[in-house]
Amino acid sequence: MNQRLRTRSDWLDEYHQGVRYGLLGNLILEETSPFQKITIFESKRYGKALLLDDCWMTAEKSEKCYHECLIHPALSCSTQIDNILIIGGGDGGSARECLKYKEVKSIDLVEIDLRVIELSKKYLPTIGGNAWSDSRLHLQIKNGIDWVKNAKENSYDVIIIDGADPIGPSKELFSNSFLTDCKRILKRGGVLATQSESPESFRQIHINIVKVLREIFDYADPMYGSVSIYPSGLWSWTFASMGKPKYMNPKKSRVNEISKNCQIWSERWQQGAFNIIPAFIERELAKT
Template sequence: MAASAKPTPTPGWIDEIFDGVRYGLAGRVIAEQQSPFQTVTIIESERYGKGLLLDGCWMTAERQERHYHECLVHPALCGAERIERVLVIGGGDGGTARECLRHSGVQHLDMVEIDGLVVEWSQRHLAAIGGGCWSDPRFHLTVGDGIAWAANAPDGSYDVVIVDGSDPAGPAEGLFNRAFFEQCRRILRPGGVFATQSESPEAFRQVHIDTVTVIREVFGHADPLYGWVPMYPSGWWSWTFAATDGRRYLQPDPERAAAVVRGCEIWSPRWQRGAFDAIPAAIERSLNAPSAP
């Protein structure tokens, strides 16, 4: 999930190097190809099963993905007033769509992924991550530019908008700026929830702070949630949730939560409460500091 220098290969290991630290898994590369946007790599690891890298950066793995996807999806889907229409921007491995579609109240889900090779290889090599999402009649895939999709969608098109992008570089760079967040706010219905991954508070501290700050300014209400994805830089990760009518994402709907929690490995209402409260003191001070005149 990080822009990184090209690592020196170690026999039997696949590595991402970021800011002087190596994050690696023992295993082997089973497929690699340059798409029009990035280098797509599929690996088979000893510990976490098959995994995906983009431009040499860890994206997901079969036995890590729930640490990420459950935390991104369920605070949003259990917090929005309605969940009939959902938009996922990115998410080409299918994990976010799969978790969304576990909610029976979802009637229509649009997923817009810019890189068709990521979708093709995820379906072929990482089928367990997407699960049944690819054949669910509620699921509608568009291979295209999610930024343009948001800009062209009508006002109030979606109850939930989820951004499941990689780091702010390459094809995902435009997913981390005020203009894009303003479009997401525009297409969100009243009572809706916006969610995005918002980087590591340790490995990407300033990017994290800036992202949360801008989202809070655009939506009026936004809070980061903290968890762990051990394969990512520092292992410590965040997701940010926003709404225009209050901090509704903090209180999961009991019926929706009960319907999905038994199938979760990480997320639960109790875990969510702790994860929102786990904001580091220095990050909280930075987010609450008065803006410069």
């Protein structure tokens, strides 16, 4: 999908379908784990950044545009938030946002690549923050597909899928079988949240993710926002639930608890983000 990354002088570029998305700065580290290529880059605009398989994943000064939008529509709305499952999320940002809620009792963070966690802790410590030392966070260095397949029914109040583009280790995180297993282990009244790519740069992948979730769950809706370092800058997150669209109605007590510590997310922002679905996406999703 994004086949190559290169440096020219002090620029680092991600290439996607004839367009490049680059930052100015300095290469800190580049290595290959048993699962993927990992790059740490220090940019002048957004601070230190992480790339996996030559794709921008996160950066210190833009990560809240992604993590707050993935986490809070799910946790502010789910019936209960005692037990949380995060698949991926090795930079620690999703766990940090979940741990803002005092109601959260336990988080299983299942990351396949230990090196992503190790390097994030070392080079991007502000993203995970205090999450790494919080006793409620339980790291599981395992395959997320297998974890979900083997988990008991009704195990989690919220499931967060914080994976990379659907290539390499993250490819199966968007499959029908994996998402069906997620539904099985999600408690009634719970919410599933997943990043769902750019409706501009990954148009068909984005549409397919939403359609698969609508086949499996009673309700699934995409939400849109801006993540400047990602291809096109326009990004999406999709939320799913059974019975009714739980993710549409934040609980006031939770909003009051965490909103003062958010830079992007708010109840008003969330409402608008669900309503700005592009017309061509809405038409595609309406097709049977």
